[in-house]
Amino acid sequence: MSTWLVTGGAGFIGGNFVLRAIAQGVKVVNLDALTYAGNPDTLASVQDNSLHVFVHGDIGDRALVSRLLQEHQPDAVVNFAAESHVDRSIDGPAAFIQTNVVGTLGLLEATRDYWKALDRERSDRFRFLHVSTDEVYGSLGDTGAFTETTPYAPNSPYSASKASSDHLVRAFHHTYGLPVLTTHCSNNYGPYQFPEKLIPLIIARALADEPLPVYGDGGNIRDWLFVDDHCNAISRVIEQGRVGETYNIGGNAEKQNIEVVRTICALLDTRAPRSDGQPHSSRIVLVEDRPGHDRRYAIDASRLRDELGWAPHYTFEQGIAETVDWYLSNQAWVERVLDGSYRLQRIGAAV
Template sequence: MKILVTGGAGFIGSAVCRLAVSRGHQVINLDCLTYAANLANVSMLEAPNYVLEVANICDSEAVSRIFETHQPDAVLHLAAESHVDRSIAGPGQFLETNIMGTFVLLEAARAYRDGLTADRQAAFRFHHVSTDEVYGDLEPSDPAFTETTAYNPSSPYSASKAASDHLVRAWCRTYGLPVLITNCSNNYGPYQFPEKLIPVVILNALRGAPIPIYGAGDNIRDWLYVEDHADALLTVLDRGEIGETYNIGGNTERTNLELVKTICALMDRREDTTRTDHTALITFVTDRLGHDKRYAVDGSRIQSDLGWTPNTKFEDGLEKTIDWYLTRRDWWEPLIG
C-alpha cells in the first residue's frame, strides 16, 4: 500500500513509518515538525518508499495538495498533541490540532476518495489512532475498558481526542468514509520524547537527578511497547472491519511507583551507571490536576477478530528501552539542554 501517515516524525508515528517501509509499503509522512517531532527518528528511511511532507494538518490547502500529489491508498492518522500536562497548561493548541486538524483531514480524505475509481474507493481506508484516556479512569477492581465503554474524558487532552473519535465515526456514518479507530494504552520504547514518564525516569536515573512521581505513585497504567503498537496498527489497517474500533493494550498493568522501582532496579544492575541504588532518587511531587486513577485495556477483540497480541514482555521492553537511551545520547541530549 501507499500510506499517508500523519505525525510520522513523532514517537509512535515514526515507529509506524519504519515498520511499514520495512514491510514494503510506501509511506508519505505528513508532519509539521513541532517540538515532539524529530527527523532523526526517520533518518534511515529513503526514497522511493518514503517521502516527507512538512505541513500542518490544520492547513486544508496543503493537506488537499498532499492527497492529490501522492494518491495514497490509506491514511494512518497519528498527528496529535498528546502530553496531558501541556494540555492542562494550554488547552487551546490541543483543541486546534486534535479536533480541527482531524476535521480538516477527514474532509480532505472524503473529497479525495470521492474522486477515485470505484475499486480504489472500495479499498481506501482512514485509520484514526486514539487513546484509552477517552474512557476516563477505573477503580482498581473495575473490569478493563472495552470498545463499548462509555467515554468520560478527564483532561483537555483526552477530551480533544474523544471529540476527534466522534468526528471520525460521524464521517463514517454520514458520508460513508471507510474508517477504523484504535484506542491504545500507554506506549514506551525508543525515540520517545524526554518529557514522558519512562524516559524521564531513565535519564534522571542516569544523571543522578530527582525522579519525580505524582502523588503517592499509586496511579495504574497499562504499558504497550511501541513497536508492538506499530504492528497492531498495520494489522488493523490491513484486516480491520470498516467502522469498527479496536482497543490495543500491552496486558501489563503497573502502578507508577512499581514502574519506577522496576526501572531503578534495572539501572542498578548496569555497569554503565555509577549509582547502586537509584530508588534513592525517587521524589514525590504534587499530584497532577484531574489525575486518572487507573487505565486498563481489554484487548480481546483485536485478538479474537484479527489474531493480534503483543509480542514484547514488559521487562524485556524496558531493558531494550534503557539500552537505547543509554547508547543514544546523540538523540536525547540536544532535546533536554
C-alpha cells in the first residue's frame, strides 16, 4: 500500500485528489492550514477512514513536516498547498509569496532531508510532485498553445509566486537530485470549488437572484479542465512520469468566459428557473476588467498523452452539467462556506 503526504488536501483540487486517492487504496496524510479556501466538509466522507490522516498545519512549518515524514514514511509528497486566486493576489500579494514561495521552500528542504536518508530502493521509488498552473506562461494570442518549453512570463502576483515555486522545485532536482515532477494545469472546475472562482460564483449568484458579473467584454479564453480528469492525470504522473520533467494538463475545452456563463445560465433555466420566468442570462452584466487580465490560455497536453497515455474523460458539456447538478444538490455545503468572510463580493479591483 502506498502512502502519500498531500499538502493542501482540504482545498478544491487537493480535496478531490484526496478523496480519489483514498478510494483507490492509497493512505493519505493530509496537511492543510485551513485558510478560507480549505474546507473540512469536503473530507466528511473520509473522516473516519483509516486511510486518511488529517493534520492541521502549514507547509512552512519545517519541524511539523519533518515529523510527519518520519512518522508516516510516505512514498510521495504531492504539493497542492497554495494561495491560488488572482484577484486576491492583486489585493494582497504578500500572502502569496509567503505560502507559495517561502512555504514551498520549507517543504522542499524537509522533503530533501527525508529523501536523502531513505535506503536505495525507497529513494529510487520516492517522488515529489509539485502542482502548478498554466498562468506562469503568461498570455497567448489568438493562436497557439502552451507547451512544457514555453518561456515563463507571469503577469499577476499569483502567477509570479507560482513561477518562483516552480523554479525552486527545478533547482532542488538539479542541485540535490530530489526526484521531482511538476504539472501545469489549465482552469479547473467541478465539485467543492470555493465560490470565488468564475463557475461556482456564477451558480451561487444566479441562485441568489443577483447580477452575474463578467470581466471586460467577456472574451477572455480559458481551457477548462474537469477536476476529476486533473486528479487522474496527477496520479498518472506520480506513478509513471519521468523524474525532473514537467507535464501540462489541459481539458481540450477552450471557452470564452461569456460562453461559460451563458452555458451555466441555460442549465439553470431548466434545473432552477427564476421565479419571474426570465432567463438567468438576463442578469449578466459586464464589469470593469481585472488589472492585467490575461487574454487567453490554452494547453498542449500532448506530452502527457504520448508518454503516459492520459486524455481527459469529460467533455466540457458533461463536466459543466455535473458541476451545476452538484452545487444544486449541495447547497448546505455552499452555505457553510459562505460564513461571512466572503459574500460573493468583487475583489481584485485594486491597482
